[in-house]
Amino acid sequence: MIQLLIAGLTVGSTYALVALGIHIILRATRAVNFAQGDFVVLGGLFALSFVSLLHFNVWLALIGSTILGFGLGALYERFILRPAAKVSEGAVMIASIGTVYVLLYGHAMIWGNEPQPLPTFSVAQSLTVAGSTVAVQSIWVMGLLAVMLGVLYVFFERTMYGKAIRAAANDPVGARLSGINVDRARSVSAAISIALACFAGTIVGPITLVGGSSGITITVKGFVGAILGGLASPIGCTVGGLLVGLIETFLGSRFAHDLVDPLVYVILLVVLLLRPQGIFGGRRIARD
Amino acid sequence: MRQRLSVDLRLLLIFAAAVVVFGVVGAHDATLIQAATYGAIYAVVAIGLSLLLGNVNLVSIGQAGFFAIGAYAVAYLTASFTWPAGVAPWEQYLLATLLGVVLSGLLGVVLGFITLRFQGPYLAMATLAFGAIVVGLLRYAPAFGGVSGISNVPYAQIGPFAMSGIGAYWYAWFLVALAALATTLILRGRIGRAFEAIRNDPLAAEVAGIPVRRYTIGAFTYAGMLAGLAGTFYSSYLGLVVPDAVGITVSIDVLLMVILGGAGTVSGAVLGAAIIGFTNLYGHSYENLRPILYGIAVICVAIFLPRGLTGLLWYRTGRRTEATALPPAPAVAVPRAEIPAGTRWLEIEYVSKHFGGLVAVDDVSFALENGTVTSLIGPNGAGKTTLFNAICGVVHSDGGKVCIGGRDVTGWQPHRVAALGAARSFQNARLFGDMTVAENVAIGAFASKRVGDADIAAALTGYGVAHMRDTPARDLAFGDRRRVELARAAAGRPGLLLLDEPAAGLNADERRRLRDDITALRRDGITVLLIEHDMSLVMDVSDRVIVLEFGKVIADGKPGEVQQNAAVVEAYLGAEA
Amino acid sequence: MTDRLVVRDLDAGYGQLQVLRGISIEVGAGEFVAVLGANGAGKTTLLRAISHSEARVTGGSVTFEGRAITALPAEDIVRLGLSHVPEGRRLFTELVVDDNLRLGGFWRPRAEIDAAVEAVYERFPALAARKRAIAFGLSGGEQQMLAIGRALVAKPSLLMLDEPSTGLAPRVVESIFAIAAALRAEGTSILLVEQNARVTLRFADRAYVLEHGSVALAGSAATLAADPRVQAIYLGAHVDDARGKAR
Numbered sequence A: 001m002i003q004l005l006i007a008g009l010t011v012g013s014t015y016a017l018v019a020l021g022i023h024i025i026l027r028a029t030r031a032v033n034f035a036q037g038d039f040v041v042l043g044g045l046f047a048l049s050f051v052s053l054l055h056f057n058v059w060l061a062l063i064g065s066t067i068l069g070f071g072l073g074a075l076y077e078r079f080i081l082r083p084a085a086k087v088s089e090g091a092v093m094i095a096s097i098g099t100v101y102v103l104l105y106g107h108a109m110i111w112g113n114e115p116q117p118l119p120t121f122s123v124a125q126s127l128t129v130a131g132s133t134v135a136v137q138s139i140w141v142m143g144l145l146a147v148m149l150g151v152l153y154v155f156f157e158r159t160m161y162g163k164a165i166r167a168a169a170n171d172p173v174g175a176r177l178s179g180i181n182v183d184r185a186r187s188v189s190a191a192i193s194i195a196l197a198c199f200a201g202t203i204v205g206p207i208t209l210v211g212g213s214s215g216i217t218i219t220v221k222g223f224v225g226a227i228l229g230g231l232a233s234p235i236g237c238t239v240g241g242l243l244v245g246l247i248e249t250f251l252g253s254r255f256a257h258d259l260v261d262p263l264v265y266v267i268l269l270v271v272l273l274l275r276p277q278g279i280f281g282g283r284r285i286a287r288d
Numbered sequence B: 001m002r003q004r005l006s007v008d009l010r011l012l013l014i015f016a017a018a019v020v021v022f023g024v025v026g027a028h029d030a031t032l033i034q035a036a037t038y039g040a041i042y043a044v045v046a047i048g049l050s051l052l053l054g055n056v057n058l059v060s061i062g063q064a065g066f067f068a069i070g071a072y073a074v075a076y077l078t079a080s081f082t083w084p085a086g087v088a089p090w091e092q093y094l095l096a097t098l099l100g101v102v103l104s105g106l107l108g109v110v111l112g113f114i115t116l117r118f119q120g121p122y123l124a125m126a127t128l129a130f131g132a133i134v135v136g137l138l139r140y141a142p143a144f145g146g147v148s149g150i151s152n153v154p155y156a157q158i159g160p161f162a163m164s165g166i167g168a169y170w171y172a173w174f175l176v177a178l179a180a181l182a183t184t185l186i187l188r189g190r191i192g193r194a195f196e197a198i199r200n201d202p203l204a205a206e207v208a209g210i211p212v213r214r215y216t217i218g219a220f221t222y223a224g225m226l227a228g229l230a231g232t233f234y235s236s237y238l239g240l241v242v243p244d245a246v247g248i249t250v251s252i253d254v255l256l257m258v259i260l261g262g263a264g265t266v267s268g269a270v271l272g273a274a275i276i277g278f279t280n281l282y283g284h285s286y287e288n289l290r291p292i293l294y295g296i297a298v299i300c301v302a303i304f305l306p307r308g309l310t311g312l313l314w315y316r317t318g319r320r321t322e323a324t325a326l327p328p329a330p331a332v333a334v335p336r337a338e339i340p341a342g343t344r345w346l347e348i349e350y351v352s353k354h355f356g357g358l359v360a361v362d363d364v365s366f367a368l369e370n371g372t373v374t375s376l377i378g379p380n381g382a383g384k385t386t387l388f389n390a391i392c393g394v395v396h397s398d399g400g401k402v403c404i405g406g407r408d409v410t411g412w413q414p415h416r417v418a419a420l421g422a423a424r425s426f427q428n429a430r431l432f433g434d435m436t437v438a439e440n441v442a443i444g445a446f447a448s449k450r451v452g453d454a455d456i457a458a459a460l461t462g463y464g465v466a467h468m469r470d471t472p473a474r475d476l477a478f479g480d481r482r483r484v485e486l487a488r489a490a491a492g493r494p495g496l497l498l499l500d501e502p503a504a505g506l507n508a509d510e511r512r513r514l515r516d517d518i519t520a521l522r523r524d525g526i527t528v529l530l531i532e533h534d535m536s537l538v539m540d541v542s543d544r545v546i547v548l549e550f551g552k553v554i555a556d557g558k559p560g561e562v563q564q565n566a567a568v569v570e571a572y573l574g575a576e577a
Numbered sequence C: 001m002t003d004r005l006v007v008r009d010l011d012a013g014y015g016q017l018q019v020l021r022g023i024s025i026e027v028g029a030g031e032f033v034a035v036l037g038a039n040g041a042g043k044t045t046l047l048r049a050i051s052h053s054e055a056r057v058t059g060g061s062v063t064f065e066g067r068a069i070t071a072l073p074a075e076d077i078v079r080l081g082l083s084h085v086p087e088g089r090r091l092f093t094e095l096v097v098d099d100n101l102r103l104g105g106f107w108r109p110r111a112e113i114d115a116a117v118e119a120v121y122e123r124f125p126a127l128a129a130r131k132r133a134i135a136f137g138l139s140g141g142e143q144q145m146l147a148i149g150r151a152l153v154a155k156p157s158l159l160m161l162d163e164p165s166t167g168l169a170p171r172v173v174e175s176i177f178a179i180a181a182a183l184r185a186e187g188t189s190i191l192l193v194e195q196n197a198r199v200t201l202r203f204a205d206r207a208y209v210l211e212h213g214s215v216a217l218a219g220s221a222a223t224l225a226a227d228p229r230v231q232a233i234y235l236g237a238h239v240d241d242a243r244g245k246a247r
Helices: A001-031 A038-052 A057-088 A088-109 A134-157 A160-170 A172-176 A181-204 A215-229 A234-254 A258-273 B002-025 B032-056 B063-080 B090-114 B121-142 B165-188 B188-202 B202-207 B212-238 B248-261 B266-282 B290-302 B309-315 B384-392 B414-419 B436-445 B453-462 B477-493 B508-523 B535-541 B561-565 B566-574 C043-051 C074-079 C098-103 C108-122 C140-152 C172-184 C197-203 C221-225 C230-237
Strands: A127-130 A133-134 B156-160 B161-163 B345-354 B358-367 B373-377 B400-406 B422-424 B494-500 B527-531 B544-550 B554-559 C003-014 C017-028 C032-037 C055-065 C082-085 C158-162 C189-194 C206-211 C214-220
Touching: A001 A038, A001 A057, A001 A133, A001 A134, A001 A160, A001 A181, A001 A215, A001 A234, A038 A057, A038 A088, A038 A181, A038 A215, A057 A181, A057 B290, A088 A215, A088 B121, A088 B248, A088 B290, A127 A134, A133 A134, A133 B032, A134 A160, A134 A181, A134 A234, A160 A172, A160 A181, A160 C098, A172 A181, A172 C074, A181 C189, A215 A258, A234 A258, A234 B358, A258 B121, B002 B032, B002 B165, B002 B266, B002 B309, B032 B063, B032 B165, B032 B188, B032 B248, B032 B266, B063 B090, B063 B121, B063 B212, B063 B248, B090 B121, B090 B156, B090 B212, B121 B248, B156 B165, B156 B212, B156 B477, B161 B165, B161 B212, B165 B188, B165 B212, B165 B266, B165 B358, B188 B202, B188 B212, B188 B436, B188 C082, B202 B212, B202 B414, B248 B266, B248 B290, B248 B309, B266 B290, B266 B309, B345 B384, B358 B384, B358 B554, B373 B384, B373 B508, B373 B535, B384 B414, B384 B422, B384 B494, B384 B527, B384 C043, B414 B422, B422 B477, B436 B453, B436 B477, B436 C214, B453 B477, B477 B494, B508 B527, B535 C230, B544 B561, B544 B566, B554 B561, B554 B566, B561 B566, B566 C197, B566 C230, C003 C043, C003 C189, C017 C032, C017 C043, C017 C055, C017 C189, C017 C214, C032 C043, C032 C172, C032 C197, C032 C230, C043 C055, C043 C074, C043 C082, C043 C158, C043 C189, C074 C082, C082 C140, C098 C108, C098 C230, C108 C140, C140 C158, C140 C172, C158 C172, C172 C189, C172 C197, C206 C221, C206 C230, C214 C221, C214 C230
Parallel strands: B373 B527, B373 B544, B422 B494, B494 B527, C032 C189, C032 C206, C082 C158, C158 C189
Antiparallel strands: A127 A133, B156 B161, B345 B358, B345 B400, B544 B554, C003 C017, C003 C055, C206 C214
16 A cells, blocks of 8 residues: 555656646746657656766766756747747647657667666665555655755745746736846746756656656646646646556556556546646636 | 638649559559558548648547547457358448448547537647547457457458458548548538638637537547548558557657648648658668657748648738728618517617626616617726627626527527627627638628628628738738628628727728718618727717716717716716816 | 937837827926827827837837837836836736735846835835735735836836726725826826826826827816817717717
């Protein structure tokens, strides 16, 4: 039972970070980033290269991958999302789907098709908690998730710069009239979002192996989490992501493995039909 | 739109010739023929998606679901199922195909209903979920072979012939021809025009009388059936069906084909399928590079060529036309719809509308005398546009009654209200940008089948826009847009015409012309209700003026009376110190 | 009196729609200038064209304190000292009152922001009482004060206000105008757009009356307050119902 919980929260942490990343990019650029999951995979691969080519230790690789993700996110917004947004909202969706292809096969081309392991973050491999054996890496994942959430909280709730970014998403016209450069705010938002994705890919890398997998499923699961918890609320997205992880793991223990994915999609459809604003999406605060 | 269709048709004929030539010349090269056959199969799916995406503007990433249904239907019924004795193989294949297509169609209806509520990315996600659920269930079910799927599927049997090799090639492209023909006929007809209007502006389309929901569901059903049809041939050609091969990758591949080739045309779908099919064949050594290039191509197309490669041939951004010199006022009377004797065209009682805590319209009642011009005025935010929306069904009033021609239309869908003979224009002249002036005006007559070409021509001449009938609406100067919108509203022979700020943005000459147009409408017996801020126009043209403030009627009477009414003066100029 | 703001022959609109046709106005240092006119006349578009937010300028020029600002992006214009309190207020509804205010002077040094925000709280005690309230929950009057306060943190030399009386009770409207007058007394120029002509003309120094995107009347507030043509512009030329035709 404990093992299921831990496993569910571990995988849920990835989904939570993906959902959060989707939320941030969506609020800032009004774009749904279908490629978010592929950036997660990319993040893990970046870390792999840092470790194997540059001989970084895995912590340094985590930082390096996150920073790389930040830069990549800014470029992505500037050169792909922004020009597409000038055409139409549909064009942004299409452009992000095109990016999925570029990333998916780009990974395979550079790093090959086989999933590869990342070293764990500490030497100890497992731990006994309440009578069950638990992977230490899982604890790292959840702990690092908490740390990252803390960092994001401080940034967006306690710094002027973070608040300015939220303001730019909340009301771009009002933001411009207050001297805020909305384009730059959007870039930074996208950069943060992709940095989160790369961060997620690295921390979970030692468990799930990096590379060799399709990012689109991760994106979709993250999206399910966001919708479940409330696409408009950062807390909702985070909680929703964790919930999806838990649901997936528990379903997987009860039902045949192949049935889990369809069931998760059924849940998505049900939520979309019955309560599209999600658990935490109560009153519409922002004028979208 | 006409331009697009004619280019489309010409391209299709060229492709048809190419297919024939290729089939004859390349018959000996099995690899080539195989690639081309797969291309054909995907082309059928792409044609359906092209209609959904390009003609109705609905993004579906779930076509794989229908494809899988078709594939499994045939695979199961021809390979796993035990038929009673006496059913010939060709009958089996035929029945299986029919079942596959019908099931796909039914599922298409279901998906259509589900997605009515969604837009944009939510719509895409819902279709993705749908496709994934269908494929996931097929993947799970042991009766369908689980993860390994169904193998040993025999070749498709058409009569005594087994479709393999070159036979399959011809059959597959025959299916493409069938799909192309059906789709082209749809696009060129009334339904196609309705789709185009929906794609350009769903609200204006609904208000003009097009039942948008019904058509949307129809589009999903059609696209689903085509995908299912493609699937039925797929499994018999490949010889097996494996769930992972008919999953989301098919949905995304087909989407890419349509985007590359150009959504909205049949030839675009075929072109996209052909391109991807052939590069698949030849790019084998660069296995990963190929999809990367697709991805980059798609990104570039999304940004630079939103109408795909075929768009290069038919899409012309015209120069904005200069506002044209104004022709004289309409001399031709446009006949109007009939209502039962003794009833009024518009009667509303206690109509109210709240948005959250805000009361936009507060217990408004009035009845218009037939054949008169009434103006609705009031300070900003007084609720005038909301009242219009409530009358024509765009929003539903909270309580109260709206009667048109004696019939209670409260809660009706806008297209049904339009069918009764009520037409409306918008504050920002919502034209269908990609359609010509003539096509726009024709949509105005969509709901009333009595209206013929002569009436549409009369509307075009009557509003002085006949000389620009073939100009795409997006290229018009602003003053001309207004007149086209008026012509469109008038084309349906309405008895009731709601005009929302028709003078906004017009220069002095255009405003004089507008005054003449409204006077002519009254002369033709049409009942007009207009929202306006241009007071000299209002006072000049109206038989009656109703003043709203904070959603309530504060004055109602002849123009001169209202002008002197103290409450009205205060509403506009503010209270006396 | 040197002019702070000079607008010359301005054409502006939205996309294809042209709203302003060759408008020219001036606002001097320490002046309270009003722009009046019926709906659709172009008042809001004028302010948007000046602050370069949401409207497109297709001809003419805008000069602020001697500098041509016609082509500058909105966020740069604010930093020059020209603030715009837009129609609809455009508050950051998700953030609290204090954050909204502080963001108004986003680019300024911390100490200056602190001082400016304190000054706003002194001017609007009602806001001071609601420092940590989320902007979304404020009443109409409080939101208007917050919007003005946010613009003030930028320390503007010219403040533009777009229909600040919208949706407000008469007593609150009076207090808003009184604040504008006080600002003018402190040396800030005011350019105020309003539909409510009578109240405005009591507070303003000068006014322009717009019609169909051009200036129809201009003059001192006192002169215009007595001018019957103002009413004619708002409500149309006098109609004699018996004859059914204007004039």
